[in-house]
Amino acid sequence: MSGESLHLVAHVGGCGVLIETARVDSVVDVDVLVPVPGTAPAVLGLAAMRSRVATVIDARRVLGLAPGAAPAPGPNARTRAVVTAVDGHLYAIAVDTLEDVARFEIEPMPAGLSAMSQVARGVAEGEGETLLALDLDRLIAAIDGPVNAKLTPGDANTSAPTNG
Amino acid sequence: MDDLLQEFIAETRETLEAISGEIIGWEAAPDDRARLDAIFRFVHTIKGSCGFLDLPRLTRLSHAAEDALSAVRDGRRAPDARLVTAILAIIDRIGEVVEAIDAGAALDDSGEDMLIAALDGAPPPGLIAIVDAADVVAPDHNAPAFRAAKRTVRLSVDLLDDMMSGVSDMVLARNQLARGLREQGDPRLEAMLERLTMTVDNLRDTVTRTRMQRIEMLFAPLPRLVRDVAAVVGKQVSLTIEGGDVELDREMIELLRDPLVHLVRNAIDHGIETMEARHAAGKPSAGVLKVSARQAGNLILIEIADDGAGIDTDRLVAKIGREQPHRQRQLAQLSDHDRAALVFEPGLSSRDEATSVSGRGVGMDVVKANVEQTGGRIQLLNRPGQGLTVSLEVPLTLAILNAVMVNAAGSRFALSRQVVEEIVAVDQSQVRVDRFGSSAMVVVRGQRLPLVNLERLLGRPESERLRLLAVVSVRAGRYALALDDVTDTQELVVKPAAPAVMRVGIFAGQMLPDDGQPLLLLDVAGIAERAGLSFEAVSEKAVEATAVEPVRALLFDDVDGVRRMIPADAVDRIERVGTTHVNLAAGTLWLTSDGRSVPVYDGAGAHRAEDVTTVLRLQLDDRELAYPVRTAIEIVPLPDELTPADAGAASGVALVDGRPVELLDPLRLLEAMGAAVGGERPLCLLHGGEGPWMEVFLRPTIEAAGYRAVRQLAPGEQARVALAMADDADPPVGTVIRLGRARGEGVYRYDRAALVAALQEMRA
Numbered sequence: 008m009s010g011e012s013l014h015l016v017a018h019v020g021g022c023g024v025l026i027e028t029a030r031v032d033s034v035v036d037v038d039v040l041v042p043v044p045g046t047a048p049a050v051l052g053l054a055a056m057r058s059r060v061a062t063v064i065d066a067r068r069v070l071g072l073a074p075g076a077a078p079a080p081g082p083n084a085r086t087r088a089v090v091t092a093v094d095g096h097l098y099a100i101a102v103d104t105l106e107d108v109a110r111f112e113i114e115p116m117p118a119g120l121s122a123m124s125q126v127a128r129g130v131a132e133g134e135g136e137t138l139l140a141l142d143l144d145r146l147i148a149a150i151d152g153p154v155n156a157k158l159t160p161g162d163a164n165t166s167a168p169t170n171g
Numbered sequence: 172m173d174d175l176l177q178e179f180i181a182e183t184r185e186t187l188e189a190i191s192g193e194i195i196g197w198e199a200a201p202d203d204r205a206r207l208d209a210i211f212r213f214v215h216t217i218k219g220s221c222g223f224l225d226l227p228r229l230t231r232l233s234h235a236a237e238d239a240l241s242a243v244r245d246g247r248r249a250p251d252a253r254l255v256t257a258i259l260a261i262i263d264r265i266g267e268v269v270e271a272i273d274a275g276a277a278l279d280d281s282g283e284d285m286l287i288a289a290l291d292g293a294p295p296p297g298l299i300a301i302v303d304a305a306d307v308v309a310p311d312h313n314a315p316a317f318r319a320a321k322r323t324v325r326l327s328v329d330l331l332d333d334m335m336s337g338v339s340d341m342v343l344a345r346n347q348l349a350r351g352l353r354e355q356g357d358p359r360l361e362a363m364l365e366r367l368t369m370t371v372d373n374l375r376d377t378v379t380r381t382r383m384q385r386i387e388m389l390f391a392p393l394p395r396l397v398r399d400v401a402a403v404v405g406k407q408v409s410l411t412i413e414g415g416d417v418e419l420d421r422e423m424i425e426l427l428r429d430p431l432v433h434l435v436r437n438a439i440d441h442g443i444e445t446m447e448a449r450h451a452a453g454k455p456s457a458g459v460l461k462v463s464a465r466q467a468g469n470l471i472l473i474e475i476a477d478d479g480a481g482i483d484t485d486r487l488v489a490k491i492g493r494e495q496p497h498r499q500r501q502l503a504q505l506s507d508h509d510r511a512a513l514v515f516e517p518g519l520s521s522r523d524e525a526t527s528v529s530g531r532g533v534g535m536d537v538v539k540a541n542v543e544q545t546g547g548r549i550q551l552l553n554r555p556g557q558g559l560t561v562s563l564e565v566p567l568t569l570a571i572l573n574a575v576m577v578n579a580a581g582s583r584f585a586l587s588r589q590v591v592e593e594i595v596a597v598d599q600s601q602v603r604v605d606r607f608g609s610s611a612m613v614v615v616r617g618q619r620l621p622l623v624n625l626e627r628l629l630g631r632p633e634s635e636r637l638r639l640l641a642v643v644s645v646r647a648g649r650y651a652l653a654l655d656d657v658t659d660t661q662e663l664v665v666k667p668a669a670p671a672v673m674r675v676g677i678f679a680g681q682m683l684p685d686d687g688q689p690l691l692l693l694d695v696a697g698i699a700e701r702a703g704l705s706f707e708a709v710s711e712k713a714v715e716a717t718a719v720e721p722v723r724a725l726l727f728d729d730v731d732g733v734r735r736m737i738p739a740d741a742v743d744r745i746e747r748v749g750t751t752h753v754n755l756a757a758g759t760l761w762l763t764s765d766g767r768s769v770p771v772y773d774g775a776g777a778h779r780a781e782d783v784t785t786v787l788r789l790q791l792d793d794r795e796l797a798y799p800v801r802t803a804i805e806i807v808p809l810p811d812e813l814t815p816a817d818a819g820a821a822s823g824v825a826l827v828d829g830r831p832v833e834l835l836d837p838l839r840l841l842e843a844m845g846a847a848v849g850g851e852r853p854l855c856l857l858h859g860g861e862g863p864w865m866e867v868f869l870r871p872t873i874e875a876a877g878y879r880a881v882r883q884l885a886p887g888e889q890a891r892v893a894l895a896m897a898d899d900a901d902p903p904v905g906t907v908i909r910l911g912r913a914r915g916e917g918v919y920r921y922d923r924a925a926l927v928a929a930l931q932e933m934r935a
Contacts, residue, residue, distance in 0.1 A: 058339030
């Protein structure tokens with residue numbers, strides 16, 4: 008965390024968040040969403056980014072913030088989203104508003120907020136509020152729910168012997 | 172073989188470059204386990220590759236280095252500086268030999284013995300230094316001269332991906348442009364667009380091909396490998412290869428090369444028994460090894476099957492139990508399947524001695540890791556005493572699939588055309604759904620199939636009506652998938668979807684069709700799994716029964732009340748018909764269906780249209796026949812005992828449920844009708860200059876009315892009726908229907924009903 012780096016400032020469910028610009032592919036308005044039945048609620052659907060397909064993620068859900076008025080998937084709901092690539096897959100992370108690009112110095116997460124540090128790299132001081140610096144890799148990994156509850160009973164069975 | 176050698180050289184060169192850092196790092200920190208492992212894998216791969224490329228010098232060098240490194244890995248030897256130097260000298264030497272092979276130059280092999288001896292730490296350090304100097308320094312000057320011109324270019328996959336997505340962008344832009352231009356309706360622009368379309372399509376094909384390769388590339392070295400390995404271990408092995416024309420992503424082929432070689436070596440070295448053991452077990456002296464590839468939906472399935480001893484799970488468990496006593500209890504609880512899967516544990520070899528062929532347990536765990544790296548799965552079917560089948564299931568990462576676009580559960584999805592056996596429109600009165608708790612089944616054409624409803628699977632309210640069923644096949648069986656609609660088919664590129672989407676377990680990937688709306692490809696195997704369908708028991712029975720696959724016959728009650736049967740394969744479908752679709756013409760009943768007329772068999776006493784309610788549609792080549800029945804009962808295996816009989820259309824009599832039942836011979840049925848079809852169908856002559864137009868537009872109508880449409884009469888033929896335009900100055904003789912170009916003159920040429928009526932009037 009040495010020095011300042013460029014970040015996008017966005018708001019998600021009323022909270023200010025920072026996204027490293029180095030990781031941002033583009034910022035888009037998603038208008039048509041193809042739903043993916045059966046996925047975690049945080050997956051809003053698929054959207055075409057020119058010839059590529061991005062998985063649209065509801066950041067509010069992943070961050071455990073109030074879902075509020077979730078954008079209804081459909082032709083009229085325009086959702087602003089930040090596009091990024093994680094492990095070769097394209098994701099569009101839906102945010103409420105996108106305000107600014109600025110340099111921030113990221114400070115470590117205050118002790119005691121371990122739940123938040125599952126998806127954040129740290130915090131920074133914004134205009135009258137604390138901004139949460141998102142860790143995109145962990146945010147994507149956390150789509151299915153809280154990170155520490157990820158092992159299903161089945162996984163636990165098969166992985167235990169090899170560790171022993 | 173030349174290509175392979177070239178590839179081996181390119182690959183080794185690349186790995187050498189990549190590994191040079193590791194080697195230097197290892198020199199600095201000989202205790203670094205990760206580096207040691209990387210170097211070990213490198214020499215192990217070299218050993219594997221040159222074994223089948225017949226490069227004995229490289230084999231010898233890499234085998235020696237592997238031995239020494241293995242001792243370090245097992246902790247039997249400390250990685251002192253002398254050993255590191257010796258290993259490095261060998262790796263350098265490997266590089267030189269590879270360059271020499273590439274340039275076709277001879278390289279003196281003196282000093283190699285010393286290099287290998289140096290590994291044992293026997294010679295004094297001074298000698299090693301001399302060897303080093305002689306063999307490393309001198310060729311270094313020559314190395315650039317050795318390099319021959321490369322015949323291939325190695326591109327990064329990223330670059331190819333960029334190209335792919337660029338072309339896909341272009342296709343989408345082309346589609347938008349096409350839509351825009353169509354609104355303008357300028358023929359000149361459309362012609363230009365046509366050219367663009369062709370070019371773009373060609374380009375897309377080419378770019379896709381740059382990443383696709385036939386799996387033959389992977390299989391080509393196997394015959395040689397099998398021969399050599401079998402010779403080394405003194406066994407006889409006959410190899411069969413199937414499905415070399417399956418196409419796969421090049422990257423995938425690279426990733427599968429090592430696993431496949433390992434598995435084949437293992438099968439010969441560990442699986443297939445010695446000749447004496449085989450004789451004792453009553454097996455033929457030559458072992459059978461079968462390597463096959465096929466595309467199963469969205470997977471490529473590669474199977475390596477041997478008829479050897481299989482995995483001795485007892486010994487395996489005992490060995491692990493000895494080495495890791497704390498696992499005894501857990502080991503004791505494993506199922507047979509899990510016990511066999513223990514071979515995938517790292518650092519395990521079921522052999523106690525390492526051989527020059529299979530190595531020392533770097534095998535299966537590495538194989539598994541490599542296959543999983545491709546996003547694939549590896550599965551074992553272990554039949555102790557009878558053989559082992561290893562299946563590699565690798566996903567189609569970049570395949571172009573013929574996709575059927577369907578609507579189900581309120582969304583649009585794609586199904587691979589390959590897994591769809593048929594799509595059946597559901598006639599509500601004909602299809603019965605039986606529910607048993609959470610499972611359901613449906614009877615399609617006399618066969619009971621499990622029914623899977625996506626809505627139900629996704630825990631949504633289920634719609635009452637069943638509109639369409641897709642009968643889909645998975646590896647072990649078939650089931651029916653309920654659909655709302657089938658909209659289109661398109662050739663589309665499949666790409667893997669994000670993990671969060673794949674985890675649902677019912678999707679195989681995502682596609683982007685021409686309309687720019689993402690589309691999910693359904694994974695029919697995943698759906699079956701999630702729906703709890705299990706075909707296991709059925710499939711095992713099928714394997715045993717393949718040799719005597721029984722002929723199946725459809726049992727039915729005929730219109731005369733007699734129970735008969737007919738080979739099920741001859742029946743294309745069973746159809747309920749309305750009486751309005753059956754008409755009497757020229758002494759024969761005709762069934763009109765899909766705009767064509769099919770003769771109805773009358774040998775069993777169906778002489779009036781009212782007699783025909785349900786028909787069996789028989790089809791052989793282009794000959795068709797509708798066989799009227801009272802009710803179709805079920806499909807039964809045809810009894811082995813068949814008493815020949817020669818009465819009417821029956822070819823024999825067999826006992827079904829204790830009752831003698833006639834078996835109909837479909838060929839005789841068609842033969843009996845053949846004369847009627849050819850001779851008694853009246854001719855309709857399409858007369859005049861407008862003949863071609865009539866043929867295109869009216870022929871289906873004319874044939875549906877029971878005629879045969881011709882544009883010219885053969886000598887001796889006579890037309891029952893002729894069609895001519897009302898303004899035709901030279902009308903034919905005989906009965907003529909005059910077609911008008913406008914309403915009011917003759918029969919208006921686009922008035923189908925009037926034309927049919929006129930034709931039928933002439934025929935009566």
